[in-house]
Amino acid sequence: MRLQLTIGLVLLAAAASSPAAENTLSEQEKTDGWRLLFDGKTLDGWKADGTAPSKRPVEAGSINPHLCGGSGMYYVRRTWGDFILALDFKITKNCNSGVFVRTWPLDPGPYKDVGWNALEVQILDSPGAGYGDTGAIYDLVKPKRNALKPLGQWNHLVVTCDKNLVLVELNGEKITRMDLDEWTQKNKRPDGSPHKFDRAWKDHPRQGYIGLQDHGADCWFKNIKLKPLGTL
Secondary structure, three states: OOOHHHHHHHHHHHHHHHOOOOOOOOOHHHHHEEEEEOOOOOOOOOOOOOEOOOOOOOOEEEEOOOOOOOOOEEEEEEOOEEEEEEEEEOOOOOOOOEEEEEEEEOOOOOOOOOHHEEEEEEEOOOOOOOOOOOEEEOOEOOOOOOOOOOOOOEEEEEEEEEEEEEEEOOEEEEEEEEEHHHHHOOOOOOOOOOOOOOOOOHHHOOEEEEEOOOOOOOOOEEHHHHHHOOOO
16 A cells, blocks of 8 residues: 555656646646646637737647738737746747737837837847847847757747846746846937837836737747736
8 A cells, every 4th residue: 555655646746747748737837826828729818919810820739920910919818017938939041020028008109010019039030149139138138149949949938027127048048137127218228329119118017918929930839838926
């Protein structure tokens, strides 16, 4: 009996620590408070530019926002403030895409799409590490280095928004950090150099929608999960 009990406990521990299947949560992730934003089968909760059904259906268990019918697809069931967002993405040659966080509002501004209302973690088929390369907080903060995997391979992205801090981790490397409290002027970085956004990011709402950008090329996303930080 003792041996059977021991074996049972070992099996339960293994099940709890084993990785989840594609587009699901493991038992440990459920215990830790993670939320699944995409089930791999439907686009429930996802809208093109936040209002219309996507013209691009689920493909092989992934979301592809290219040609969705807007500038991107947004998870519209609720807004999020402080959180850890994790997902996997795969790009194509010449791909330009991104992940939007704290998007607010979902209404486009004059001559601007919804993406202008968000912080964007850039995804780009390039070897660089500039303001417009993979891992950058687009046009605002450069990554320490380009940690993108070769074309055809899946990349694992983690974005943490915790009050004034926005952190980016790509394929296990911490590459980008932004302290919103330092961004007090429109069109200027803390060091005084210019950027294109006509807002002081310190004053941007610290709660908003999650989005996936369409910027003219195929990019697939899966295993999209979010863990709220603090109280909801």
